[in-house]
Amino acid sequence: MLQSGSGISAISSVPYTFSEVFPKLTLGTWIYIFQGLLVITLMVLKKRFVPSYLFSFVVGFMFGKLMDVNELWITKLPMSIPLRIVYFVGGIQKFNSWNKPMLTDSGGFQVYSLGHRRKLTEEGCVFRSHIDGSKHVFTPERVIDIERTLGADIIMAFDECTPYPCEYNYAKKSLDLTNRWLERCVKRFGETECEYGYEQSLFPIVQGSVYKDLRKKSCEYVSSFDCEGNAIGGLSVGEPVEQMYELTELCCEILPKDKPRYLMGVGTPINLLEGIARGVDMFPRADHIEAVCRLERGGRWENGAEEQSGDIQRTLYA
Secondary structure, X not given: OOOOOOOOOOOOHHHHHHHHHOOOOOHHHHHHHHHHHHHHHHHHXXXXXXXXXXXXXXXXXXXXXXXXXXXXXXXXXXXXXXXXXXXHXXXXXXXXXOOOOOEXXXXXXXXXXXXXXXXXXXXXXXXXXXXXXXXXXXXXXXXXXXXXXXXXXXXXXXXXXXXXXXXXXXXXXXXXXXXXXXXXXXXXXXXXXXXXXOOOEEEOEEOOOOXXXXXXXXXXXXXXXXOOOEEEOOOOOOOXXXXXHHHHHHHHHHXXXXXXXXXXXOOOHHHHHHHHHOOXXXXXXXXXXXXXXXXXXXXXXXXXXXXXXXXXXXXXXX
């Protein structure tokens, strides 16, 4: 533009630097300010008014506005390339060509499985990738944003899944942290909308390890948010199966009966029947489908004392 006598170029790293230091003014505003100052400086140095320079004011203004629109759009995009692919395709269901209901987990169990590679803080979970060792941070807000971008019909709140065995004091501390994270998840969920024009449901997760008083406290707390459904987490992580059933029944007695109750991480044929008998509505895994396929082929399903396929068949079809 300078060579053509129309002023100077609107592109400069100086406005960007100022927009980072003084963020109250947008990048586009800083571009326009510097554009104007530089054009005026050129005319002062030339000691004459150059009509063609007025075109530079127009270009600077339009370029600044375009930069603001671009920056606003870019900040709404997911950070990772896989998430951007899902975003542009139109959500995980279109990506998978699956038009039935879908559920995504929040990553709480994955945090549990990371073990020594993660650190829990009030802010969230800091962990190292098992692939390349890179550092990542999961906060309740970021998890909700990711699940919004994926676009599943049911999304889970971010929680900590406690191991088994687990001391009471650790379980209590973990539950308090999960409850505070839940508040932030619900707040973020209310501040955002689904990217693809349909409604999503947020399910809180009951924790509390194997301690009945903590489970009762957690059930009452998650119920107070009046979400469209509730999940029972932190079971089937090594505790005796009888204790898992007992705690499942306790949770189902407290959680609202008019909302779906989702038992996480459980899905063998026996587990399904025992869970349904205690009030569970949803299960996440396809173990029962695999089991039925094995049984149809005359195989066996390993399930503790009832490992013989005939025992499971009698239970399934009685």
